[in-house]
Amino acid sequence: MxxxxxxxxxxxxxxxxxxxxxxxxxxxxxxxSLWPLLYGTSCCFIEFASLIGSRFDFDRYGLVPRSSPRQADLILTAGTVTMKMAPSLVRLYEQMPEPKYVIAMGACTITGGDVQYRFL
Structure with missing residues (x-):
């Protein structure tokens, strides 16, 4: 860090x-603390989006979500990353300042999940 x-x-x-x-x-x-850029493309992101709300409020721990990659140092990906979405994700990653980190959240992001070969 x-x-x-x-x-x-x-x-x-x-x-x-x-x-x-x-x-x-x-x-x-x-x-x-880390400032994440939230990149959600599917249902896993709904689980993560609850952290932004008032019940869990991850802002109090210093995790302030950013809408610009130039202000973020962490990308949290949730959901299927298809071939059409991959260049967009790479472009966001390249726009982030150093040091930069990526966390893949959920089975769809890590392995492709149930839709592994349907939308490619």
Whole structure:
């Protein structure tokens, strides 16, 4: 991940207790968090989209979904990636700044699922 120094890390006691403020700790965790670009093409994305809602709210952990690949450092793919969608996905990946990561979510994304040879 990012090489961000932990806030007030040099101020430790003999028992290895770190003294810092909650605000500094929260800001440090936001600097080290991922900003995903959500790329959903099928039903697996519905399961993931529930994380954006108020019940699970993954924004509080620093995972702020982005709509532009130039602001994201992670692509979460969910659903079948067909031959027609593959160039679009590669183009989005190439537009992302370094370091960049990809997470494939669900059987359809990883293996093609039930529709492996139907829409190619």
């Amino acid at each position: 990012n090489s961000i120094e932990f806030p007030l890390f040099h101020r430790t006691t003999q028992n290895s207790v770190i003294s810092t403020t909650l605000n500094d700790l929260s800001n440090w965790s936001r600097l080290s």
